[in-house]
Amino acid sequence: MDYRELGALGEKLACEYLVKKGFKILGRNYRITFGEIDIIAKKKFKLFSKNSKIIHFVEVKTIIAQSGFHPEDKVDFKKQKKLRQLSEIWLKNNGYKQNQPCQIDVVGVTISNDSKEPKIDYFENVVSGV
Numbered sequence: 001m002d003y004r005e006l007g008a009l010g011e012k013l014a015c016e017y018l019v020k021k022g023f024k025i026l027g028r029n030y031r032i033t034f035g036e037i038d039i040i041a042k043k044k045f046k047l048f049s050k051n052s053k054i055i056h057f058v059e060v061k062t063i064i065a066q067s068g069f070h071p072e073d074k075v076d077f078k079k080q081k082k083l084r085q086l087s088e089i090w091l092k093n094n095g096y097k098q099n100q101p102c103q104i105d106v107v108g109v110t111i112s113n114d115s116k117e118p119k120i121d122y123f124e125n126v127v128s129g130v
Helices: 003-020 077-093
Strands: 023-032 035-043 055-064 102-111 119-123
Touching: 003 023, 003 035, 003 055, 003 102, 003 119, 023 077, 035 077, 055 077, 077 102
Parallel strands: 055 102
Antiparallel strands: 023 035, 035 055, 102 119
16 A cells, blocks of 8 residues: 555545544545645534534544554644644635634544554644634
8 A cells, every 4th residue: 555545545534533523524635736634624513512613624644553653743843834824725715704713633543554443543623823
């Protein structure tokens, strides 16, 4: 499996995970010349729920299991800054107001070599200043 196939598998698993957790997927692989947002999601509507208004920009990192390494470790300061900028561009291009509640989340997917269930870790609101 090459890195693109691995990434696509991780994003598919992350979407399935988020849907099971009550999210609606608004978009996938939002690309502009500057970069890409893997998943854009929103909690499914719940009456009077403040959380249903938050747009979640989700970065997915997928690896084949290795000792001492976690996929979410790849979301360094530089990547966080880029995600912040991309989320602002997406909100503007999609007609949201500047004060739209949003956050950047990370899903780490670890695929084991022995074909067992993948390990999925979800980290909410990992980037400050969004």
